[in-house]
Amino acid sequence: MPHVLVWDLETVPDVSGFVAANNMFDKSAEEVREAMGDKFPKHIYHSIICIGALIAHHDGNHWVVDSVGAPHVGGRSEGDLISAFVDRIADLTPQLVTFNGSSFDLPVLRYRAMLHKVAAIGLSARPYFNRYTDDAMDLCDVLASFSPQAKATLHEISRVMGLPGKPDDIAGGDVERYFKEGRIQEIADYCESDVVNTYRVWLRHELFRGKLTNDTFQASEENLAEFIRGRANSKPHLAGLVTENPL
Secondary structure, three states, rough: OOOEEEEEEEEEEEEEHHHHHHHOOOOHHHHHHHHHHOOOOOOOHHHEEEEEEEEEEOOOEEEEEEEEEEOOOOOOOHHHHHHHHHHHHHHHEEEEEEOHHHHHHHHHHHHHHHHHHOOOOOOOOOOOOOOOOOOOOOHHHHHHOOOOOOOOOHHHHHHHHOOOOOOOOOOOHHHHHHHHOHHHHHHHHHHHHHHHHHHHHHHHHHOOOOOOOOHHHHHHHHHHHHEEEEEEEEEEEEHHHHHHOOO
16 A cells, blocks of 8 residues: 655754764863854754654545654664664655655754664665655645745644644754753654644645545545544644644
8 A cells, every 4th residue: 555654853963973073072062062053053963862753554545544653762762763764664665755854854864874874775765865756755845846935834834724733832942952851752742743734734735736636635634633533642732733723
């Protein structure tokens, strides 16, 4: 069966990598972090702390969600996270869907896999690193027709389309602070919310380009809602993501 894998990374600055690259072994962690500055670090200086993913399959009529999860470094090492993720891609050879994945998630994943000596054979099964195919669709790129001037954020797109968008109590800029405070599960919950938001935008795009009819789109949406309702106790943070906001 055809599969789609919608995914997202959460990262924090890789202080040790910055030390190695800049020969700052005599500096404290605080001094190194200060030297990195407040600007968004280069991709090579990101450490993955969480990989969120939603996997769905096409049953011949509509899309059926199989799983939503966001394993994190609170339960396993970064290398193990990456290894399990790329092995799953190898098993399914799915279409990959991200929001800003071509510009961030994919290159960071490759850097970190190489750092940990992870053989990511699954990422060679399809031309996932080709920016202009559907094998790894970056919705941020595609919806803007690859024009920087036309880009919008996932939250903006979601809200304009009447979808709930990102939660109010955490944003991407909070991840490093939450990580330092040991609030890793909250980061994972935020990451899961992002992949659900991305999946719903992707379904809307599939409807737009005729890959889904109105009926199969609604069936795919209802399947997602049923999936989340069935996990209300274990994933309460997802409950609000299958409601509609008035336009």
